[in-house]
Amino acid sequence: xxxxxxxxxxxxxxxxxxxxRAIIYQILAxxxxxxxxxxxxxNLFINIEKRGINTGFDFLSSEAGxxxxxxxxxxxxxxxxxxxxxxxxxxxxxxSVIGIIVATIIGLLVGIGRLSSNWMVSKLCMVYVETFRNIxxxxxxxxxxxxxxxxxxxxxxxxxxxxxxxxxxxxxxIPKPLLESGFIWVAVSFVLAIAAVFYLSNWAKKRHDETxxxxxxxxxxxxxxVISPVAxxxxxGTPATLEYAALKGFNFKGGWTLxxxxxALAMALSIYTATYIAEAVRAGIEAVPKGQxxxxxxxxxxxxxxxxxxxxxxxxxxxxxxxxxQYLNLVKNSSLATAIxxxxxxxxxxxxxxxxxxxxxxIILMTMAVYLTLSIIISILMNYVNARMQIKER
Amino acid sequence: MAIxxxxxxxxxxxxxxxxxxxxxxxxxxxxxxxxLTLLSLYLMYVAIPPLLDWxxxxxxxxxxxxxxxxxxxxxxxxxxxxxxFIYGFYPEELYxxxxxxxxxxxxxxxxxxxxxxxxxxAFIIISFPxxxxxxxxxxxxxxxxxxHKWGGLLLTIIVASVGIIASFPIGILFxxxxxxxxxxxxxxxxxxxxxxxxxxxxxxxxMSSVILPLFFxxxxxxxxxxxxxxxxxxxxxxxxxxxxRGGLQAIPSGQYEAAxxxxxxxxxxxxxxxxxxxLKISIPNIVGSFISLFKDTTLILIIGLFDILAMVTLTNSDxxxxxxxxxxxxxxxxxxxxxxxxxxxxxxxxAVKYNTER
Numbered sequence: 001x002x003x004x005x006x007x008x009x010x011x012x013x014x015x016x017x018x019x020x021r022a023i024i025y026q027i028l029a030x031x032x033x034x035x036x037x038x039x040x041x042x043n044l045f046i047n048i049e050k051r052g053i054n055t056g057f058d059f060l061s062s063e064a065g066x067x068x069x070x071x072x073x074x075x076x077x078x079x080x081x082x083x084x085x086x087x088x089x090x091x092x093x094x095x096s097v098i099g100i101i102v103a104t105i106i107g108l109l110v111g112i113g114r115l116s117s118n119w120m121v122s123k124l125c126m127v128y129v130e131t132f133r134n135i136x137x138x139x140x141x142x143x144x145x146x147x148x149x150x151x152x153x154x155x156x157x158x159x160x161x162x163x164x165x166x167x168x169x170x171x172x173x174i175p176k177p178l179l180e181s182g183f184i185w186v187a188v189s190f191v192l193a194i195a196a197v198f199y200l201s202n203w204a205k206k207r208h209d210e211t212x213x214x215x216x217x218x219x220x221x222x223x224x225x226v227i228s229p230v231a232x233x234x235x236x237g238t239p240a241t242l243e244y245a246a247l248k249g250f251n252f253k254g255g256w257t258l259x260x261x262x263x264a265l266a267m268a269l270s271i272y273t274a275t276y277i278a279e280a281v282r283a284g285i286e287a288v289p290k291g292q293x294x295x296x297x298x299x300x301x302x303x304x305x306x307x308x309x310x311x312x313x314x315x316x317x318x319x320x321x322x323x324x325x326q327y328l329n330l331v332k333n334s335s336l337a338t339a340i341x342x343x344x345x346x347x348x349x350x351x352x353x354x355x356x357x358x359x360x361x362x363i364i365l366m367t368m369a370v371y372l373t374l375s376i377i378i379s380i381l382m383n384y385v386n387a388r389m390q391i392k393e394r
Numbered sequence: 395m396a397i398x399x400x401x402x403x404x405x406x407x408x409x410x411x412x413x414x415x416x417x418x419x420x421x422x423x424x425x426x427x428x429x430l431t432l433l434s435l436y437l438m439y440v441a442i443p444p445l446l447d448w449x450x451x452x453x454x455x456x457x458x459x460x461x462x463x464x465x466x467x468x469x470x471x472x473x474x475x476x477x478x479f480i481y482g483f484y485p486e487e488l489y490x491x492x493x494x495x496x497x498x499x500x501x502x503x504x505x506x507x508x509x510x511x512x513x514x515x516a517f518i519i520i521s522f523p524x525x526x527x528x529x530x531x532x533x534x535x536x537x538x539x540x541x542h543k544w545g546g547l548l549l550t551i552i553v554a555s556v557g558i559i560a561s562f563p564i565g566i567l568f569x570x571x572x573x574x575x576x577x578x579x580x581x582x583x584x585x586x587x588x589x590x591x592x593x594x595x596x597x598x599x600x601m602s603s604v605i606l607p608l609f610f611x612x613x614x615x616x617x618x619x620x621x622x623x624x625x626x627x628x629x630x631x632x633x634x635x636x637x638x639r640g641g642l643q644a645i646p647s648g649q650y651e652a653a654x655x656x657x658x659x660x661x662x663x664x665x666x667x668x669x670x671x672x673l674k675i676s677i678p679n680i681v682g683s684f685i686s687l688f689k690d691t692t693l694i695l696i697i698g699l700f701d702i703l704a705m706v707t708l709t710n711s712d713x714x715x716x717x718x719x720x721x722x723x724x725x726x727x728x729x730x731x732x733x734x735x736x737x738x739x740x741x742x743x744x745a746v747k748y749n750t751e752r
Binding site: 022025026029030033040043044046047048050116117118119120121124130131133134135136137138139142143146147332333335336338339346350354360361364367368371372374375376 | 423435577578591600730
């Protein structure tokens, strides 16, 4: 309530004054919450004591004693629950990153496809969106995992591409690059290339501002980024080799393995999320008023310039917030991995560790804290992007 | 004086009308577009005929399991297990009770449109959940059916309906709280909404199924279904609150000021002036949020309730009927798709309807 002037001393009774009432209500609300919190915490402590549940975070350093299907860092059964937490978190991040990249690509293509002047393409894209958006994500995960991937051939009959990539019901096997010590120079040259491109783009922008001359920044940057690491790689005597997966006994050994759980989860997540991204892309492009394009045409701008300088800047402003929101949803939905046993945070930590330790409160709160942190980071990012994207009006 | 004769109107040139023209304009306007069209046609050729064969032409529609010769879908599995998909373990002789509840629902919805009296409407809205609960769960002379026997589509619909109905008033309160001028109330609402929206539903379900019982005195025993419902309601309330806040923000401030100028109290202002307008414009988004909730109800299978999706695994554990997962998943997919798709079309229709009124 804004402070308002009282016209007379005895206009309203104390309890009828909106300002006073607001204070009373808030005190009552606080009291209510305090009482409720006291009630549940009190019960909690009584129950914990009665059931003999341990408390505290000591369990994090105790031995986990179970194996994990896939881990990005060294892990064995004698490691602690704290390490299980890290392994799970990394696996969550892995599937989320894969999902976000694939979903963005599909979503962009389908979203643009829906606006295509080609009738067949736009209808097909619509069918894609309407089909996969209206099926629960959990159902899609289970379907890919239990039906599609389970129907793949056994390792002996696996589908192979160029004898280097193998696909069977145990997963997808791809060659693994083995890096030698000389590879550091390739990395260094890549970093230098990025710095050069950064400098170049500043220079090009400055020149454009001063003289109006354009510089083919994109192609030049791409060339620098590709050629310099490749050249260094070849000059330093190819300091990396590929390790191919090979059939040994009943299964493949060597190379990189993508387990079926990861493939099913990443596929379902990206196919599902892509439908929402496609809709966001479509809505964003449609939100640019027709007059903007027509005006740009009237000025005699080229089609590519219109897209780059007129349509996209305005469309992106509408597209980016919902897309970031969808990224967040994808990260949260990755927790459904627990239904197929992909070893991410919820499966490992809120599942296996919880069953072993029995400290539900600490474990579930820690899990929630992870997701909360992720969503806070993403919303800070979103606010930043929004502020940058805002059209600066005079 | 020249005599002008009216010429017969000529038909438009065949190159600017008809199927061929349409195809030229919409399918083959340029090289790239033509390639895309051909690619799409090929894609459809690869996908559609085998799918139709599997689903319809090569499918087994009748007979017994031993007589299956066709390659396609074996729908007899679905016919055999149909009751389990719909009712779970609900006693067979009592199927009429949920069915009756459905009939009452349809009658109420039809009657609802004809009735103008607000009191009768309120009575309908309040009485329906009570009647349904008595019919499904038992009591008042009806045989009691325990919640662990509820399952299938019945359970899915119950969870979704309870979720939407119970979350609505809570959501409105938090939406109002978030828009409030009182800093403490506002902070509480923001913390609640952002906390819930920041965590996955599955962690909330774990919390309500594992931690919630610890929060209450030992004698208070929570039913497994009730715990799931609490988790889902708390979850949905935060989302509904955000949807309604969007509606509240769209109401011009002149409406608030006019209501203040008339001397209405806060609740009268909100209940009679602001909320009716805000809710009306939020309906499409509320339906959208309900679709999400309906899809999210599948998560209850992770905490051990048997919704329709869980029935796929369960019906396949029958040793007489092993290996019918594909048919099960496809059947459940179709049910979800039809329900979600029609709701989303409804939401779109409403959005269009309310848009033109402006």
